[in-house]
Amino acid sequence: MLETWFLFQRNLSAFWRAFRRNRMGMAGAVLLLSAVLVALFAPLLSPYEPTTVIRDPSGRGLTFAPPSVHGPLGTDDAGRDVWTQLVYGARISLLVGFLAGLIAMFIGSLLGILAGYFGGWLDMLLMRVTDVLLVIPDLPLMLVLVATLRQMELKISPLVVLILVIGLLYWTSTARLVRSQVLSIKERQFVARARAIGAGHVHIIRKHIVPQILPLIVANTVLILSTAILVESGLAFLGLGDPTQPSWGTMLNFAFDRNAISNGAWWFYLPPGLAIVWVSLGCVLLGNVLEEMLNPRLTAHHLEGEASVRPAGEETLHE
Amino acid sequence: MSRGGMLGRKVLFSLLTIFVVLVINFVLFRVLPGDPVRAVIGRNVKLSAEAQQTLREQFGLDKPIFPDQFLDTLGQWARGNLGISWSLRRPVAEILAAKLWNTLLLIGLGQVLSIVLGILLGLLAGWKRKTPFDVFALTFSLIAWATPTFWLGIILLAAGSTWLGLPTGGLVSPENVGKPLYTVLPDLARHLVLPTLTLTILYLGEYMLIMRSSILEVLSEDYILTAKAKGMTPWQVLWKHALKNAMLPIVTLIALNLGFTVSGAIYIETVFSYDGLGKLFQTALVKQDYPLLQGAFLLLAVSVIAANLLADVLYVLLDPRVKPT
Numbered sequence: 001m002l003e004t005w006f007l008f009q010r011n012l013s014a015f016w017r018a019f020r021r022n023r024m025g026m027a028g029a030v031l032l033l034s035a036v037l038v039a040l041f042a043p044l045l046s047p048y049e050p051t052t053v054i055r056d057p058s059g060r061g062l063t064f065a066p067p068s069v070h071g072p073l074g075t076d077d078a079g080r081d082v083w084t085q086l087v088y089g090a091r092i093s094l095l096v097g098f099l100a101g102l103i104a105m106f107i108g109s110l111l112g113i114l115a116g117y118f119g120g121w122l123d124m125l126l127m128r129v130t131d132v133l134l135v136i137p138d139l140p141l142m143l144v145l146v147a148t149l150r151q152m153e154l155k156i157s158p159l160v161v162l163i164l165v166i167g168l169l170y171w172t173s174t175a176r177l178v179r180s181q182v183l184s185i186k187e188r189q190f191v192a193r194a195r196a197i198g199a200g201h202v203h204i205i206r207k208h209i210v211p212q213i214l215p216l217i218v219a220n221t222v223l224i225l226s227t228a229i230l231v232e233s234g235l236a237f238l239g240l241g242d243p244t245q246p247s248w249g250t251m252l253n254f255a256f257d258r259n260a261i262s263n264g265a266w267w268f269y270l271p272p273g274l275a276i277v278w279v280s281l282g283c284v285l286l287g288n289v290l291e292e293m294l295n296p297r298l299t300a301h302h303l304e305g306e307a308s309v310r311p312a313g314e315e316t317l318h319e
Numbered sequence: 320m321s322r323g324g325m326l327g328r329k330v331l332f333s334l335l336t337i338f339v340v341l342v343i344n345f346v347l348f349r350v351l352p353g354d355p356v357r358a359v360i361g362r363n364v365k366l367s368a369e370a371q372q373t374l375r376e377q378f379g380l381d382k383p384i385f386p387d388q389f390l391d392t393l394g395q396w397a398r399g400n401l402g403i404s405w406s407l408r409r410p411v412a413e414i415l416a417a418k419l420w421n422t423l424l425l426i427g428l429g430q431v432l433s434i435v436l437g438i439l440l441g442l443l444a445g446w447k448r449k450t451p452f453d454v455f456a457l458t459f460s461l462i463a464w465a466t467p468t469f470w471l472g473i474i475l476l477a478a479g480s481t482w483l484g485l486p487t488g489g490l491v492s493p494e495n496v497g498k499p500l501y502t503v504l505p506d507l508a509r510h511l512v513l514p515t516l517t518l519t520i521l522y523l524g525e526y527m528l529i530m531r532s533s534i535l536e537v538l539s540e541d542y543i544l545t546a547k548a549k550g551m552t553p554w555q556v557l558w559k560h561a562l563k564n565a566m567l568p569i570v571t572l573i574a575l576n577l578g579f580t581v582s583g584a585i586y587i588e589t590v591f592s593y594d595g596l597g598k599l600f601q602t603a604l605v606k607q608d609y610p611l612l613q614g615a616f617l618l619l620a621v622s623v624i625a626a627n628l629l630a631d632v633l634y635v636l637l638d639p640r641v642k643p644t
Binding site: 128131132134135136137138139140141143144145147148151226230233234237238239240249252255256261262264266269270272273276277280281284285 | 332333335336339340343344347461462464465466467468469470473474476477480481487575577578579581582585586589590600601604605607609612613615616619620623624627
């Protein structure tokens with residue numbers, strides 16, 4: 001136990017030394033971390049509540065006040081402080097993104113491991129399902145699903161609906177990645193040896209396969225996170241968010257619906273979008289660099305196209 | 320594998336996918352609470368119990384859901400009967416058909432522009448690898464990927480209408496609504512500038528990336544070296560050998576992108592109040608018009624699947640490695 005811990009620590013510090021030298025990766029980590037910190041310490045960053053209406057001396061709500069009149073980012077159509085909504089919005093956007101990403105990661109890893117390890121009809125079925133999901137346009141499907149779930153009048157929060165729908169649809173890339181890794185790992189010597197001395201499937205998967213692919217799953221999750229956050233912002237913009245707990249996408253929905261554009265209230269519609277770009281860019285940079293560093297078979301940069309991400313043997317095995 | 324066998328598999332797979340879409344659509348329709356009879360006659364109409372019963376029998380709702388009702392519904396859809404819109408009180412198929420061309424116009428323009436520009440810029444970036452232009456191209460596509468479609472639309476809408484005096488939305492100006500589109504082309508063009516620009520910017524990056532990486536791959540092949548050794552100029556090598564071989568991944572990407580393009584159309588048409596399928600989808604969502612929503616989903620999904628099949632067929636025909644039978 002102690003030995004494993006030392007090994008882990010040594011690997012981690014070696015990894016950190018390599019990672020620290022990578023400028024793109026560090027930039028991504030800084031972008032993502034700063035957003036997480038803002039979300040965690042939101043109450044410390046603003047003297048108001050997100051719902052507080054700012055009033056002028058005569059007691060009227062200060063609507064569409066530019067930053068020169070009030071606060072760092074002015075007020076919205078109802079006279080609420082935009083900066084406050086932005087820092088509290090980080091909580092919702094990141095929470096929905098993280099939870100949806102975790103669900104997608106869990107489903108994708110589980111199915112990928114099972115399909116890659118056991119093969120056969122399970123593998124066939126999984127690959128066909130991912131193929132089908134790849135072709136059905138995702139946004140219309142999600143909108144129809146969310147609309148149906150809402151119509152069913154289940155007593156669940158709109159945010160939970162969003163988390164479930166995003167999480168249940170975006171696991172396919174993880175499943176494919178994990179599957180192809182498992183396919184190569186299970187052919188290696190140490191798995192054959194473990195099997196020869198009588199190790200069961202569960203033992204081999206837990207002790208030999210999962211530890212090998214775990215770093216890659218983490219990297220992939222960071223990439224999924226950027227997708228989840230972007231998708232959440234889109235669904236919220238189309239009015240499917242929770243108006244009582246506005247995310248950045250919901251803020252943009254408010255801004256658009258309540259004529260921030262024709263009122264020239266750029267301080268209302270620019271910051272939430274910039275925040276989304278900030279976080280998703282951070283995830284993409286970090287995720288790509290992690291994947292590049294942790295995937296032994298990935299020689300080219302992830303950005304150089306899909307073909308380089310897919311391990312060489314997969315197509316032939318799959319066809 | 321032979322050409323015929325491969326095409327057969329692709330067709331079979333597309334049919335399977337369409338079947339899955341049909342099942343999803345059917346299940347969602349049946350999961351909705353309340354009575355399907357209500358879905359057909361509208362929400363607010365009061366009907367006597369006997370009349371409802373008659374209707375139920377008429378629509379076959381007294382039969383078992385599977386297979387009778389399922390097959391019956393499939394038959395209805397196949398005949399183009401997608402039900403009646405709750406909010407517009409007209410047949411869904413009719414409404415969809417009226418909006419289809421507007422969306423195809425927008426998507427088509429945006430796709431053609433982004434593909435042509437993406438191929439050219441990607442080619443250049445790969446050719447001038449590790450120069451400032453290449454770095455700029457990579458940075459651009461990274462940021463384009465991280466930017467929400469609708470937000471870029473909002474920014475371009477605000478900037479274009481304030482500084483360039485471009486229209487803020489719609490397909491044509493109010494005074495031209497209802498006239499045939501070809502009679503008001505200049506007005507239509509002015510309205511198309513901003514939505515098309517949004518689509519183009521967003522999809523450009525991806526085409527650029529894939530072109531760049533596939534040109535880099537091709538350039539490292541032996542036959543390029545041979546061509547250079549024969550004394551061909553760099554441009555000749557690029558056009559005659561590299562470009563042709565690097566085009567194959569683009570065909571796949573175009574097909575894969577169709578789904579995203581449909582999503583893009585929903586956001587962009589919403590932002591620019593553009594009178595197409597995407598805007599219709601969003602309106603149906605807001606008004607909770609389920610027959611319209613599901614009809615639109617069916618149409619969008621089947622179109623994307625069909626277009627994917629088309630791209631697959633093209634790929635098989637273009638790829639010299641697949642033997643004709």
